[in-house]
Each structure stands twice: as structure tokens, then as C-alpha cells.
Amino acid sequence: MSEPFENTLAYAKEQDLKDALSVLREEFIFPTTSLGEPQIYFCGNSLGLQPKAAQEAVCNELEDWAKFGVEGHFISRKPWFHYHKFLSDYTAEIAGAKIHEVVVMNHLTVNLHLLLFSFYRPTRQFQTATGKNEPLRYKIIMEAGAFPSDMYAIQTQVESHGLHYDDAVIELSPRSGEYTLRNEDILSAIEKAGEQLALTFFSGVQYYTGQLFNIKEITAATHSVGALAGFDLAHTTGNIELELHNWGVDFAAWCSYKYLNSGPGNVSGVFIHEKHGLNPATPRMAGWWGHNEVERFEMKRGYIPEPGAAGWQMSNAPVFGMAIHLVSLEIFHRAGMKNLRAKSKRLTDFLEFVLLDALSRNTHLQFTIVTPQSSEERGCQLSMRCDKNGKALFDHLFDKNIIVDWREPNVIRISPTPLYNSFEDVYTLGQAYLTYTNLT
Numbered sequence: 001m002s003e004p005f006e007n008t009l010a011y012a013k014e015q016d017l018k019d020a021l022s023v024l025r026e027e028f029i030f031p032t033t034s035l036g037e038p039q040i041y042f043c044g045n046s047l048g049l050q051p052k053a054a055q056e057a058v059c060n061e062l063e064d065w066a067k068f069g070v071e072g073h074f075i076s077r078k079p080w081f082h083y084h085k086f087l088s089d090y091t092a093e094i095a096g097a098k099i100h101e102v103v104v105m106n107h108l109t110v111n112l113h114l115l116l117f118s119f120y121r122p123t124r125q126f127q128t129a130t131g132k133n134e135p136l137r138y139k140i141i142m143e144a145g146a147f148p149s150d151m152y153a154i155q156t157q158v159e160s161h162g163l164h165y166d167d168a169v170i171e172l173s174p175r176s177g178e179y180t181l182r183n184e185d186i187l188s189a190i191e192k193a194g195e196q197l198a199l200t201f202f203s204g205v206q207y208y209t210g211q212l213f214n215i216k217e218i219t220a221a222t223h224s225v226g227a228l229a230g231f232d233l234a235h236t237t238g239n240i241e242l243e244l245h246n247w248g249v250d251f252a253a254w255c256s257y258k259y260l261n262s263g264p265g266n267v268s269g270v271f272i273h274e275k276h277g278l279n280p281a282t283p284r285m286a287g288w289w290g291h292n293e294v295e296r297f298e299m300k301r302g303y304i305p306e307p308g309a310a311g312w313q314m315s316n317a318p319v320f321g322m323a324i325h326l327v328s329l330e331i332f333h334r335a336g337m338k339n340l341r342a343k344s345k346r347l348t349d350f351l352e353f354v355l356l357d358a359l360s361r362n363t364h365l366q367f368t369i370v371t372p373q374s375s376e377e378r379g380c381q382l383s384m385r386c387d388k389n390g391k392a393l394f395d396h397l398f399d400k401n402i403i404v405d406w407r408e409p410n411v412i413r414i415s416p417t418p419l420y421n422s423f424e425d426v427y428t429l430g431q432a433y434l435t436y437t438n439l440t
Helices: 009-018 022-027 054-075 085-095 108-119 148-160 183-196 215-224 308-312 319-335 337-361 390-399 423-434
Strands: 102-105 124-127 132-135 139-143 169-172 197-203 228-232 251-255 268-272 382-385 405-407 411-414
Touching: 009 337, 009 423, 022 319, 054 319, 085 102, 085 268, 085 319, 102 308, 108 148, 108 228, 108 251, 108 268, 108 308, 139 148, 139 183, 148 169, 148 197, 169 183, 183 197, 183 215, 197 215, 215 228, 268 308, 319 337, 337 382, 337 423, 390 405, 390 411, 390 423
Parallel strands: 139 169, 139 197, 197 228, 228 251
Antiparallel strands: 102 268, 124 132, 251 268, 382 411, 405 411
């Protein structure tokens, strides 16, 4: 059992001195106010901080472009022809995958569409009663309130097969009076859907509530009824230790600008299990950069996919964005996901302790933490439901130079990111909560 927390500055400073990862904080640039005052940043779940080495990495590629022109594809310091491969080892490490099961390309929703084309393949069967080919295995199970882009992607994919969203998609909601889904309810819904189920598609960590879904058990249950399991890991990768290969996940995708600190709108990562990725007959939408690289520039007819996830590539690598992404992945490699997750649990537990302490001492505060209490069911995010004056509290924190995230209609999300947040950061946040006064 871990030692009890103390809501004191001395305790917070002591924890930071014990933290072997605290030195990594110096590798990031923190925002400042217009007066140059430093801000405390708890928004890594929305946009991660800029690594200090990012600018040099991009400048190196700009210099090589200027120096070599088109020949930079083959003779630059990191030849652009296979630039994506420089990221593969680190990406596989974070995803818990084999190297050929991952690739960095495109953007998240683009990749989700490509993956859904491959892995959402509803079937039909002729029904004598109607004289028509009726849907057979076509249902998708996902959480209600998923990130809107996921819902839009699923909706349009379903409609592209001539199906209707309300019929094809089963959205699971928490029980009455609860904020998050129970794992047993997810597993029960999968079993109930049975042979009609084509796909489960969940977040790894739910963006709004911060709930960590049981990826391993959802995948196993999905496979037990003959369906496929896919995940949007935008809020999971770089946040949670993953074992996508061992868990048997069929496919997943994520962005790189949240916990992976690679800049606004930067590239996405993809996982495709080798049972699909090494099968050239797996359906896919093709582009020339996914074609066998030995023959790529021979401009032949007839698509021959690269083995693994690389065979889903469409276009050549966006090198400037990938240069930043590589910088961040190298930091993760040095830190180690096991170490980051251990710190994350303790830091987030401390945040919960500090917030609840403030709630008990300041009668002006009115909020409920909707994120699961167990550290095994959440990442490094706590979501606070503020039924009254939540925006005023958010503005109060901003006035104290503390950056958190506001999500309509009434949730403040706080993410103590283990790469660059400290226990003292969390303590300071708690002090800001104690000074909040609701005058309305």
C-alpha cells in the first residue's frame, strides 16, 4: 500500500526530489503569459507541450531540403524515402506491438476511415420472406458520447454500405445515475449482439470522462462471437501501457499531438495486427507509398502491398511533422512507458487527493469527479463535472496562470502529464482551488 498523501508544499517538493523522471521536465517549453510569467500546464490530453529539440529537428530537415533538393529523399541525414521507418521501433514500443504492425502516416480520422474500410465488412444473406439480401453480421458496438469525429466516421462508413446508423450501431451508455460504463455491461452487450456483431469500436481512454476501457477483455469477448475489435487510442497512446499485439487487437489508430507532444494537427499512428497486416489479401484502399518499396519507383500497374501496417500507406512521409514526432518518441524511449505509467498513477492519485481536500475545505466549490476512482480504470486525466459556475472556476484557474481544459457543457478536464508535470504543480493547483470564491 502506498504512503498517505499530504497536501503541503514540503511534501510535494519531497516527491519531486524522489522522482527520477523529473529531469525530463526541462526538455519541454512551458507557455507564458503576455507579461512573461510561466504558466502551469495541465492540458497534455488536448495538446502536449513542445519539446525543446523540436525546432532544431525541423531546421535540420529544412537545411537538407535546401542543400539536396529532391536528392534528399536518398542522401539527407535521415533519407525521406523511408523516413517513417525511423519512427517504427519507438512506435512499436509504445503500442506494445511488433515493428511491422505499426506505421506513422496521415491523420487520425483519415486513418480510421482507411481501417474501417478494411475491417468493417458487413455481410448479407438472402431472406425468402422479404425476397431481399438482408444484413446479417453488420452491427457495431461503441460507447455513447464518443469523440464526435469517431461518430461521424462510423456513421458515414455504415451509410456507405447502405445501412442506417440507428439500426447498425449500438451505443452503450452508463447506467442511470452513473458516469462511466461498467465493463460487465460492455461484455454483456457483445454477447447479446452475437452473430450480428461485426465490430466493436471503443476509445482506449474516453476523452470526456477519462475512463480507461478494458481493451484486453473487450477484444477477447469480441473475438468470441466472431467479430473484430478496433480502438481509437488518441487519449491512450503515451498515457497507458499497451500490449496491442498480445491482446489480439485487430486494429487501432491514434494521434500524436496529445500525450505524444508532436504539435498541433501532426501525424497519426496505426496498429494492424500481423494476422491481417501480413495477409496481402486483406482488403484496403491503396496508395503508391504502400506499394512494395523495391518496385515503387518503377511505376508499374498492379498493387503489391508492403508487408504489415506499412502496406496501408497512401502517400510519402510528411517529414517536417515526423521530425518533431521523432524527437518526442525518443524522449518516451528514454523514459520508458512502465516508469511513466507508475508516476502517472501516483501523480493522478495525488491530484484526486488535493482536489477532494479542497472540496471539503472550500464551500464555494461544487463539483463531482466523474473519472473512475481506481487508477487501473483511468489514465492521467480527471474530469470534474461542475453543475454550477464551472466556467467561473475555469476562468479563476486561468487567472492564476493554470491551464486546464473546458469541455461543454460542464466539465473541467485536468491532466497531470508525467513527462513534464510535477507534484508541486498539482499542489499549486490545489491552492488555487482553495482560493476560489463564488460571488454569484
